[in-house]
Amino acid sequence: MVVVLTCIYTAKYLVPNNAPPVEGGALFVRGDRIAAVGQLSDLVSRFPGVEVVDFEESLLVPLLVNAHTHLELTDFPQWAGDADEETLPDSFVEWILQLIRLKMNLQENDYRSSLKSGIEASIAAGTGAVGDILARHSARDIYQNSPMLGTIFLESLGQDPAKNCQSKNNLKQVLTEKSSGMLELGISPHSPYTISKDYLQSLYRYNQNMQLRCSTHLAESADEVDFVEHSRGPLVNKLYPFVGWLDFVPHPSGVRPVEYLQQQGGLFPENLLVHGVHLSTSEIELLASKTMSLALCPRSNARLKVGKAPAGQLLRSGVKLSLGTDSLASCDNLSIWDEMAFAHRWFEGELDAPTLFSMATQGGAEALAIDSDMGSFDVGKVAAFQILRPKTTVAVDEVFDYLVSSNCSSDIYQVYHHGQLQFSQSGYSEPAG
Numbered sequence: 072m073v074v075v076l077t078c079i080y081t082a083k084y085l086v087p088n089n090a091p092p093v094e095g096g097a098l099f100v101r102g103d104r105i106a107a108v109g110q111l112s113d114l115v116s117r118f119p120g121v122e123v124v125d126f127e128e129s130l131l132v133p134l135l136v137n138a139h140t141h142l143e144l145t146d147f148p149q150w151a152g153d154a155d156e157e158t159l160p161d162s163f164v165e166w167i168l169q170l171i172r173l174k175m176n177l178q179e180n181d182y183r184s185s186l187k188s189g190i191e192a193s194i195a196a197g198t199g200a201v202g203d204i205l206a207r208h209s210a211r212d213i214y215q216n217s218p219m220l221g222t223i224f225l226e227s228l229g230q231d232p233a234k235n236c237q238s239k240n241n242l243k244q245v246l247t248e249k250s251s252g253m254l255e256l257g258i259s260p261h262s263p264y265t266i267s268k269d270y271l272q273s274l275y276r277y278n279q280n281m282q283l284r285c286s287t288h289l290a291e292s293a294d295e296v297d298f299v300e301h302s303r304g305p306l307v308n309k310l311y312p313f314v315g316w317l318d319f320v321p322h323p324s325g326v327r328p329v330e331y332l333q334q335q336g337g338l339f340p341e342n343l344l345v346h347g348v349h350l351s352t353s354e355i356e357l358l359a360s361k362t363m364s365l366a367l368c369p370r371s372n373a374r375l376k377v378g379k380a381p382a383g384q385l386l387r388s389g390v391k392l393s394l395g396t397d398s399l400a401s402c403d404n405l406s407i408w409d410e411m412a413f414a415h416r417w418f419e420g421e422l423d424a425p426t427l428f429s430m431a432t433q434g435g436a437e438a439l440a441i442d443s444d445m446g447s448f449d450v451g452k453v454a455a456f457q458i459l460r461p462k463t464t465v466a467v468d469e470v471f472d473y474l475v476s477s478n479c480s481s482d483i484y485q486v487y488h489h490g491q492l493q494f495s496q497s498g499y500s501e502p503a504g
């Protein structure tokens with residue numbers, strides 16, 4: 072007979088995301104799923120004899136979703152240090168050149184250990200799912216034993232038709248595997264400035280025929296807008312010669328990135344767009360009318376000085392928003408808690424605390440099409456939660472302010488995936504059981 076483990080978890084506050092914080096709330100977990108949610112006293116009487124784990128003065132919160140990252144670049148700060156390139160370049164394109172330069176020295180094992188570090192750091196940061204862009208497709212098996220959900224977006228780019236044909240064949244071969252660990256495989260056509268029009272169109276067609284998840288960097292910098300619309304600027308003058316693409320500089324499209332992507336067949340709801348910094352009002356309306364999802368990466372945008380996404384306007388228009396850290400090549404760490412805290416300050420009142428918390432949970436889950444499993448404490452979803460132990464008392468009406476404070480990432484006490492403890496902060500005693 073198979074024994075299914077059951078347990079009731081409770082804390083001072085349960086923050087379900089789909090409802091206000093519940094004082095004295097509890098989760099009844101059966102196996103790897105949430106079987107009931109309610110007040111502790113109700114659950115104890117409904118399920119007598121079940122073990123109760125009481126985290127006392129803590130908050131019981133869903134795991135977060137990092138909708139856009141590149142975990143294979145987690146060791147970037149170390150690679151930059153080894154090459155004496157710790158200084159941040161002073162422009163977006165110089166930063167891309169630095170990244171390409173450093174990647175030239177890497178071997179397969181560098182990517183593999185970097186990706187492994189990224190997965191571990193994400194779990195320790197209370198992240199339950201990722202939209203992870205992976206350029207080194209051969210490292211995908213690192214995910215085999217990870218408890219995280221989400222999508223591995225296999226990156227593809229290129230301007231040379233012969234090489235693109237080979238890349239697409241390789242990609243199709245890898246995609247026959249469908250998943251790695253608990254993550255689906257999808258495609259990431261990198262961006263409008265790194266991929267030829269024909270190849271971009273063919274990847275989007277393939278993507279939709281195969282019903283795969285997709286993700287594309289879009290409207291990140293003014294340089295990208297200049298490149299797409301006018302075929303000019305530092306991407307043409309610096310990036311293209313550096314990577315040997317001078318023969319492939321496209322003719323000016325005469326349109327900005329959103330319209331360009333629409334012309335190539337890229338505006339479909341399964342294509343998770345990333346950044347969306349340089350958007351006009353009509354472009355935002357177009358994205359909303361196509362029910363697009365957009366992952367904002369405010370810390371990366373600030374670090375690379377590319378501008379600030381029109382977050383309030385995007386929210387009001389109905390574009391589905393989520394949050395991503397981007398990679399450690401443009402961000403300090405992989406914590407979505409820290410991303411929320413930064414976003415709360417950076418967007419200056421455009422996104423309030425409950426909205427940011429929703430973007431980091433349900434919004435991210437919807438962006439990765441895993442909202443039937445994650446994003447809130449609903450019965451039937453995966454038991455994916457974390458325990459936060461604030462260092463000072465938090466009143467019930469202060470819970471959301473606390474969740475966007477910069478304290479949460481260091482207050483993580485325990486992290487549970489699929490009902491199993493996956494991370495525990497050292498230095499605390501075990502909770503009363």
Ligand SMILES: [Zn+2]
Nearest residue numbers: 141288397398
């Ligand atoms: Zn990115």
